[in-house]
Amino acid sequence: MFTPAFMVFFIGSFVTDIFGMPKTFQPAWWLIGYIVFVGADVRALELSLNVMMRDLRVKVP
Numbered sequence: 061m062f063t064p065a066f067m068v069f070f071i072g073s074f075v076t077d078i079f080g081m082p083k084t085f086q087p088a089w090w091l092i093g094y095i096v097f098v099g100a101d102v103r104a105l106e107l108s109l110n111v112m113m114r115d116l117r118v119k120v121p
Contacts, residue, residue: 064101068093
């Protein structure tokens, strides 16, 4: 979980600077980014397990 945290930190800094917001808005961007990254990870895990289970059902007679 460290990789999303590092990415979200720098994305928050970048977005805050682009929109000219005060630095106090960075935790809001961190939270939004972390939710997006963890959601994407959970969805990818779900899809991977779904494919794996489907393959197991096909191979077992």
